[in-house]
Amino acid sequence: MTLPIIPPWDKLLGAVLLLAAVVAAIYAYGQQQFGLGEKAERSAWLGRENTALTRANTRIKELEDLARAKEHQHAQDMAAASAQYQKDLKHEKAAKDRAVADLRSGALRLRIPVACPEGAGGSGAAAPGPSAGRRDGETRAELSVPAAEFLVGLASEADEVVRQLAACQRVIEKDRQYQGEPQ
Numbered sequence: 001m002t003l004p005i006i007p008p009w010d011k012l013l014g015a016v017l018l019l020a021a022v023v024a025a026i027y028a029y030g031q032q033q034f035g036l037g038e039k040a041e042r043s044a045w046l047g048r049e050n051t052a053l054t055r056a057n058t059r060i061k062e063l064e065d066l067a068r069a070k071e072h073q074h075a076q077d078m079a080a081a082s083a084q085y086q087k088d089l090k091h092e093k094a095a096k097d098r099a100v101a102d103l104r105s106g107a108l109r110l111r112i113p114v115a116c117p118e119g120a121g122g123s124g125a126a127a128p129g130p131s132a133g134r135r136d137g138e139t140r141a142e143l144s145v146p147a148a149e150f151l152v153g154l155a156s157e158a159d160e161v162v163r164q165l166a167a168c169q170r171v172i173e174k175d176r177q178y179q180g181e182p183q
Contacts, residue, residue, distance in 0.1 A: 070178060077174040085167035092163060096156035103148045110148040111140040 102108035143151070 074174065074178040077178070078171065081167055081170045081174060084170070085163065088163045088167070089160065092156060092159050096152060099152045099156075100149050103145055103152065108148075110143040110151065112143060114139050114141045 099108060103110070
């Protein structure tokens with residue numbers, strides 16, 4: 001039996017096919033390794049991102065808790081300022097009511113200094129020195145109860161305005177503390 005003779009172009013074709021098969025195998029192996037490397041890199045990247053995200057979420061939670069605590073403290077400060085203002089208003093109203101009651105009962109009298117009366121005979125000269133019965137030599141007139149009540153009410157309103165402004169100042173100070181501004 002004789003061995004068949006392989007033509008040269010078949011040898012060349014076989015060598016090219018063998019080379020193509022080797023290149024294809026190397027390419028497939030490279031793609032597989034690249035895919036595994038890509039998966040490993042993606043896994044490492046996801047791990048880093050998840051760690052950073054976990055830290056960020058923890059920090060966000062801490063800051064939210066801090067903000068809630070500050071808001072709660074601010075609300076308490078505002079409630080305390082409001083309560084103090086209401087207490088001051090009640091105190092002022094009670095003081096006004098006591099003063100009006102004392103005016104009406106005669107326990108309290110309001111007096112104002114007045115000009116000295118003219119001397120006898122209309123000369124316009126005031127009586128020399130303090131007269132008998134006067135302690136300090138000033139002439140004083142007592143206000144009527146309605147006039148005294150009006151003045152006490154007016155003074156009470158002025159005190160209420162002062163208390164309101166003081167309460168506003170407390171609110172502004174607490175607000176600035178809450179916002180972190182220097183006072």
